[in-house]
Amino acid sequence: MNAAPALSLKSVTLTYPDGDRRLTALDAVSLDVAPGELVAVAGPSGSGKSSLLAVAATLLRPDEGRVAVAGQDTGAMSARARTALRRERIGIVFQQANLLPSLTAEEQLLAVEHVRGGARGVRSGVRGVRAARARAAELLESVGLDAAKRRRRPHQLSGGERQRVNIARALSGGPSVLLVDEPTSALDHERGERVVELLAAVTRAHGTATVLVTHDRALLGRADRVLTMADGRLR
Ligand code: ADP
Ligand code: MG
Numbered sequence: 001m002n003a004a005p006a007l008s009l010k011s012v013t014l015t016y017p018d019g020d021r022r023l024t025a026l027d028a029v030s031l032d033v034a035p036g037e038l039v040a041v042a043g044p045s046g047s048g049k050s051s052l053l054a055v056a057a058t059l060l061r062p063d064e065g066r067v068a069v070a071g072q073d074t075g076a077m078s079a080r081a082r083t084a085l086r087r088e089r090i091g092i093v094f095q096q097a098n099l100l101p102s103l104t105a106e107e108q109l110l111a112v113e114h115v116r117g118g119a120r121g122v123r124s125g126v127r128g129v130r131a132a133r134a135r136a137a138e139l140l141e142s143v144g145l146d147a148a149k150r151r152r153r154p155h156q157l158s159g160g161e162r163q164r165v166n167i168a169r170a171l172s173g174g175p176s177v178l179l180v181d182e183p184t185s186a187l188d189h190e191r192g193e194r195v196v197e198l199l200a201a202v203t204r205a206h207g208t209a210t211v212l213v214t215h216d217r218a219l220l221g222r223a224d225r226v227l228t229m230a231d232g233r234l235r
Helices: 049-056 079-089 105-120 126-142 159-171 189-206 217-222
Strands: 007-018 021-033 038-042 064-069 090-093 177-181 209-214 225-230
Touching: 007 049, 021 049, 021 064, 021 209, 038 189, 038 217, 049 064, 049 177, 049 209, 079 090, 079 105, 090 159, 105 126, 105 159, 126 159, 159 177, 159 189, 177 189, 189 209, 189 217, 209 217
Parallel strands: 038 209, 038 225, 090 177, 177 209
Antiparallel strands: 007 021, 007 064
16 A cells, blocks of 8 residues: 655756756656655765755756645645745754754754644643653653753764654654655764664654665665765766
8 A cells, every 4th residue: 555645756957057057957757755755865975865855855946747745746846835835744854953052852842833833823831841851851851862962052062862853843743744855964883873773763653754865885785775866966
């Protein structure tokens, strides 16, 4: 039985301005990812991996082709509807953890929850705050951060731990699609491997359609499918 894809790209082409010409970063790329599936995309630097994630995240609009998230075609959407879709349905983990230096691990998750709740018009009474704290603690626990680490700020955590906070934060809105760009580039091989293991586990546990981009082929053992990107083409 095949579940309907949570992420679907059809013949997506993306170009960037390049002097008086255009550079083709994505060349007729098609990709379907089912809920609970981890797809790895490997390829050298400059092959178009980050561009692929930017289009899947609806951060960039393709020149041609179709991008659907959770069954919704994003091409005809207003910018506002796309922002809402991104907030509700898409979790993004970039290369650098992008954590706020003054906040503890738990507060990193609460801050995005607050923004999301505000956009939904949810009021945050004492009960709401307590529930959000419990959810944040649970998510951080599930990525391997104990109570003491949950109260630390980014500079008091290791690179691998920061990346775990980053992953927990991306999951906090209950996304259908999880997009992960070179999460292990700042880690040694063993820590990198553990982060990829974690991504495989959260993909199962949360049922996300996960795309993991990396130039490190050694990390691909945990993926359900491995695709290769070269010169903007996916194979
Ligand atoms: P990767 O993530 O695999 O390293 P990218 O998607 O970042 O590849 O880049 C693909 C190609 O598009 C590269 O040739 C890169 O130089 C070019 N590129 C990426 N972003 C931009 C941009 N904002 N403007 C112009 N060219 C870009
Ligand atoms: Mg990149």
